Amino acid sequence: MSDQLVFYTNPMSRGRIIRWMLEEVGQPYETHILEWATIKDPAYLAVNPMGKVPAIVHGDTVVTECAAICAYLADAFPQTGLAPPVGSKLRGDYYRWLFYAAGPLEAAVTVKSLGFEVPPDRKMMAGWGDFGDVMDTLEKALTGREYLVGDSFTAADLYVGAHLGWGLQFGSIEARPVFTAYADRMAARPAAARAREIDDALIAAAA
Structure with a gap:
């Protein structure tokens, strides 16, 4: 290939x-x-x-x-x-948090941002429960940890960190201390800074 x-x-x-x-x-x-x-x-x-x-x-x-x-x-x-080796016991957590952000996290934030609330008696119909459930679960996963999976940065951290950074910036995710500290650590990575510089320059050039 x-x-x-x-x-x-x-x-x-x-x-x-x-x-x-x-x-x-x-x-x-x-x-x-x-x-x-x-x-x-x-x-x-x-x-x-x-x-x-x-x-x-x-x-x-x-x-x-x-x-x-x-x-x-x-x-x-x-x-x-950027991913645990295939067959590693960490692979399950890696997939879990990568797709948690793509599923429950993005769905819960989007629905709340549009002004909708899941009725308490209909939570079973929503794949994420409700906004509070999603945020509490993620906060628990991040508490006391530098990374979501094992002791090193993975694509799951990148994807979750990007969602948290965006949500915190625009107020669609509440600024819990665990969230802000984690998002700041992820955004401080050299690759994240390079990416921002490239895209921000493209936006400025098009203005």
């Missing part, structure tokens, strides 16, 4: 998460910036029929959805140590 990595994004999108992931991976990649006015063009719909960013192409493999891209890149480049 070709080693070429192609990244489709817009700097004002969830593509910022994948830019960070690519900077952690440290492999060369080609960036295609998509404008909102042309994101539904047939050429890009051939990459992602949803017509949204981000997406990556790695050789003949196309991957969309942020959590899936993070998981794929961590496995495609195992030398980075």
Whole structure:
């Protein structure tokens, strides 16, 4: 398989998460910036029929959805140590928290931001219970720990840290001390700083 990595994004999108992931991976990649006015063009719909960013192409493999891209890149480049080895007992926690952010965390934050509340007697119908359940579970997982999985940074930390950083910045996630400390640690990583610098420069250039 070709080693070429192609990244489709817009700097004002969830593509910022994948830019960070690519900077952690440290492999060369080609960036295609998509404008909102042309994101539904047939050429890009051939990459992602949803017509949204981000997406990556790695050789003949196309991957969309942020959590899936993070998981794929961590496995495609195992030398980075961004995922526990296959067969490791840590692999379960790694998958758990990576997809916890993609499922319960994002769903709970989105629903609350839209002004909806899950009725107490309907919590069983929601895959995440309610907003408080989600936040309490994540706070418990982070309390007393530097990282979510084992004693080293993984793609799960990147993805959860990105969600917390975004939510804290815009007030959609309450600023619990455990959340702010964790998000600050993740954002301080050199790769995260490089990614922000690249995307912020793109935004400034387009202004």
